[in-house]
């Protein structure tokens with residue numbers, strides 16, 4: 001291994017270690033809106049999304065999927081939020097049941113291994129990049145400069 005690659009690998013390992021130290025340690029909560037209707041206001045699409053995401057992610061001490069009634073993103077169905085006590089909260093819209101579920105499974109895995117749950121852009125599926133509505137820092141975020149807790 002040459003010096004440049006050794007330095008890059010060392011820097012990568014430092015990032016991985018920093019992510020591991022600050023990764024959300026507890027439960028990742030996935031909230032799926034069950035009252036979302038299709039964009040034309042017709043069919044209710046939320047329950048299918050909820051059942052699909054729940055079946056794919058299961059339930060454990062690391063992840064829980066819960067139904068919620070409206071995330072106030074009604075014009076962008078279906079909508080899902082991912083959060084934890086010490087991680088970012090992400091809110092997504094415009095999700096289709098099949099592609100959205102697959103994307104969320106991958107996202108939750110990355111979320112649990114990312115510093116403060118801040119999943120790198122390159123690890124987010126296209127549907128989640130396009131469907132991003134909001135990301136909100138954890139409660140412990142600095143009130144002074146808006147940065148990560150020291």
Ligand code: FES
Nearest residue numbers: 033036071073074
């Ligand atoms: S009904 Fe689903 S976000 Fe409002």
